[in-house]
Amino acid sequence: MFKNTLFFKPVDKELIYEYISRLNSEIKSKEIGYYELPHSEEGTILKAKELKDSFRDLENIVVLGTGGSSLGTKAIKSLLLDKDDKNLIFLENLDPIATERKLANLNFEKSIFLIISKSGTTVETISLLKVLLQRFNLSADSKEFQERFIVITDKNSPLDSFANKFNLKSFYIPHNVGGRFSVFSAAGLVPLTLAGIDSKGLLEGAKESFVFFQNEEFETIMQKAFRYAIHKQASINVLFSYGDIFADFNDWYVQLWAESLGKKDGYSRLGLTPIALIGSTDQHSFLQLLMEGPKDKTVTFLKILNWDNEMSVPKISLDFLKECDFCNELKLESLLNTQCSATMQSIIQEGITTDLIELDKLDAWHIGFLMYYYELLTSTCGLMLGINTYDQPGVEVGKRILKSILKVKK
Amino acid sequence: MFKNTLFFKPVDKELIYEYISRLNSEIKSKEIGYYELPHSEEGTILKAKELKDSFRDLENIVVLGTGGSSLGTKAIKSLLLDKDDKNLIFLENLDPIATERKLANLNFEKSIFLIISKSGTTVETISLLKVLLQRFNLSADSKEFQERFIVITDKNSPLDSFANKFNLKSFYIPHNVGGRFSVFSAAGLVPLTLAGIDSKGLLEGAKESFVFFQNEEFETIMQKAFRYAIHKQASINVLFSYGDIFADFNDWYVQLWAESLGKKDGYSRLGLTPIALIGSTDQHSFLQLLMEGPKDKTVTFLKILNWDNEMSVPKISLDFLKECDFCNELKLESLLNTQCSATMQSIIQEGITTDLIELDKLDAWHIGFLMYYYELLTSTCGLMLGINTYDQPGVEVGKRILKSILKVKK
Numbered sequence: 078m079f080k081n082t083l084f085f086k087p088v089d090k091e092l093i094y095e096y097i098s099r100l101n102s103e104i105k106s107k108e109i110g111y112y113e114l115p116h117s118e119e120g121t122i123l124k125a126k127e128l129k130d131s132f133r134d135l136e137n138i139v140v141l142g143t144g145g146s147s148l149g150t151k152a153i154k155s156l157l158l159d160k161d162d163k164n165l166i167f168l169e170n171l172d173p174i175a176t177e178r179k180l181a182n183l184n185f186e187k188s189i190f191l192i193i194s195k196s197g198t199t200v201e202t203i204s205l206l207k208v209l210l211q212r213f214n215l216s217a218d219s220k221e222f223q224e225r226f227i228v229i230t231d232k233n234s235p236l237d238s239f240a241n242k243f244n245l246k247s248f249y250i251p252h253n254v255g256g257r258f259s260v261f262s263a264a265g266l267v268p269l270t271l272a273g274i275d276s277k278g279l280l281e282g283a284k285e286s287f288v289f290f291q292n293e294e295f296e297t298i299m300q301k302a303f304r305y306a307i308h309k310q311a312s313i314n315v316l317f318s319y320g321d322i323f324a325d326f327n328d329w330y331v332q333l334w335a336e337s338l339g340k341k342d343g344y345s346r347l348g349l350t351p352i353a354l355i356g357s358t359d360q361h362s363f364l365q366l367l368m369e370g371p372k373d374k375t376v377t378f379l380k381i382l383n384w385d386n387e388m389s390v391p392k393i394s395l396d397f398l399k400e401c402d403f404c405n406e407l408k409l410e411s412l413l414n415t416q417c418s419a420t421m422q423s424i425i426q427e428g429i430t431t432d433l434i435e436l437d438k439l440d441a442w443h444i445g446f447l448m449y450y451y452e453l454l455t456s457t458c459g460l461m462l463g464i465n466t467y468d469q470p471g472v473e474v475g476k477r478i479l480k481s482i483l484k485v486k487k
Numbered sequence: 488m489f490k491n492t493l494f495f496k497p498v499d500k501e502l503i504y505e506y507i508s509r510l511n512s513e514i515k516s517k518e519i520g521y522y523e524l525p526h527s528e529e530g531t532i533l534k535a536k537e538l539k540d541s542f543r544d545l546e547n548i549v550v551l552g553t554g555g556s557s558l559g560t561k562a563i564k565s566l567l568l569d570k571d572d573k574n575l576i577f578l579e580n581l582d583p584i585a586t587e588r589k590l591a592n593l594n595f596e597k598s599i600f601l602i603i604s605k606s607g608t609t610v611e612t613i614s615l616l617k618v619l620l621q622r623f624n625l626s627a628d629s630k631e632f633q634e635r636f637i638v639i640t641d642k643n644s645p646l647d648s649f650a651n652k653f654n655l656k657s658f659y660i661p662h663n664v665g666g667r668f669s670v671f672s673a674a675g676l677v678p679l680t681l682a683g684i685d686s687k688g689l690l691e692g693a694k695e696s697f698v699f700f701q702n703e704e705f706e707t708i709m710q711k712a713f714r715y716a717i718h719k720q721a722s723i724n725v726l727f728s729y730g731d732i733f734a735d736f737n738d739w740y741v742q743l744w745a746e747s748l749g750k751k752d753g754y755s756r757l758g759l760t761p762i763a764l765i766g767s768t769d770q771h772s773f774l775q776l777l778m779e780g781p782k783d784k785t786v787t788f789l790k791i792l793n794w795d796n797e798m799s800v801p802k803i804s805l806d807f808l809k810e811c812d813f814c815n816e817l818k819l820e821s822l823l824n825t826q827c828s829a830t831m832q833s834i835i836q837e838g839i840t841t842d843l844i845e846l847d848k849l850d851a852w853h854i855g856f857l858m859y860y861y862e863l864l865t866s867t868c869g870l871m872l873g874i875n876t877y878d879q880p881g882v883e884v885g886k887r888i889l890k891s892i893l894k895v896k897k
Contacts, residue, residue, distance in 0.1 A: 335776040
């Protein structure tokens, strides 16, 4: 199961009741599409499975996509990918060295390519598509291109028109689902299903998260969001995830939070700043600042209770190093989790707003639950801050400047 | 060359003069060891080269170390490692799945293992050492252990005594060099030299950084630190590095900054909070918050001017996607750098404290220069905040709680 424990005093329920009905109105209005995804995307999974079965000898699934078109998929891949699953490769950035390293060992005959862009005209994605066309010596109307390139985009986007013209297979991201809320749409489900991940389990977990939220967890999530929204001195929300395998999940959280919750409202600038850490590694890095720096942060600890892994510290006592023997015979997972508990206690003692998320185990259901929980929390915080959680007007200026610089240059 | 341009108004020189002499006193006092490293560690490189030559068939260099014992090395590895270099593997965390993935394909006969811990009793490092002893069925007094395990630690630490007893080869981190400032000591130079990286070039760059700092760059670094230290409303320092290959460098920066600059001073809590982003990817993530959220952040843009990479966007015009054609025929590196310029302009327009670091190219010299620059900047900020930059008292509480939980449990 999923458990979220708050280590701070809840406010009077009356203060949060108003938001409950406002959130329910938002959900019922059907204007915000991600609320529907857990119930509406099973067909996408079936279609992706058929696609998978139509290929023999598939080794690599290459995602061309950035931001919301890659972060959620990457997060789930890093958490759930087994050795037996297909390899997922992400081309997200125009870094030439990283791109070269990723393409170096790619066998075209054993790969399929997903062009994922909500708007359909993401500069990085379309530019990298052209790099691939040249590298594999393909034209858009060649058979190989039509077989191995698949489009995932908004219906009627320029990329959709391109796909239609050249008979590419396509999947759609519903119009009212933003990129950063799209992990449970085709944007996430298609690559993950192709890679062999239990995407039905992801949806089931997300569905259960919604039910849970509508019932017993309602107050927890409301109290947490309220604390974040009103506690102006602590506007930095730290997520401390225990385990290296959460690194990409952390990046997904940062995007979801930063792009949703940083907004101008008339002349005032509102926003919550996400920071994501990995335990225990970052106990040797960021922890000092949490413990002794300004109290401008809240901290959420995240742990997996049962890793289902037997690796343990053997009972070996080394001369001069006996002071480390207290770890002997402990499973690595339990040592990691005890480090989490100990660090959490030390943070609570400093009077810092703290909560704990516990996942019973590491599987698709729990990760679906967790990610949907974070989406709901984001929506709730946005509502309480009084902002539009779902747009991103601030990123347009840079795009305009980019075009003007390059047009002047040419 | 290295260039740092500030896009904010400098303060009157008189305000910063005082700190110049105080910093010079700190340097001259020889109490803080990292100032000496660029001049004193060439012997370490020679010794590491001899060690490298004594092995045939070396494929993997496994670093057992966390925090300051791994982050700097990892940063340099990701930036500079060529395909021809040896593989560097880092065992840093007690995550059992990540550890299993790293050990899966390890060939003991073609590996050497570096046990790196400044204190000599880091729980993660010593526990993972025991895991390796068991996995490879070694005892501490076996020939294989003595041949393939090397210790890097503080002289007279418990780990040093262990190494002496079992005749392990050792390298020392000078007593007055803290973990997060140790990349130019044996902690970084030994693994990097073994991996085939030009560590002499790193030291040369660091040396030049120091000279530069003592001369023309002195005022730039002082003005920047002063701005950070006095500008209380903007206590979050964002580093926006353009290129995926900076991801580990970003982590190194976060540790250096957070652990050095978050300190209690009597009853008051002082600190600067680091956040590190990757461009252009995070333009699709964090940028919205920078542009429209609270003005509580400064931003440093970091770019490499000449990547020496010819990959470019081919001149292909795709039906319906012609609006992306403005990128055609541009090198990826120049497109990436223009994205950096465009985003930087949009940030400056918002009136946010901004500066730009430009590295002429990507080689050991420039990376040495850059990392030493950041160490000097950290020292200068610490001085201006009036804190002890070099200790980390806040991380001890959690360690004590960990021991007490585990002792109670057993």
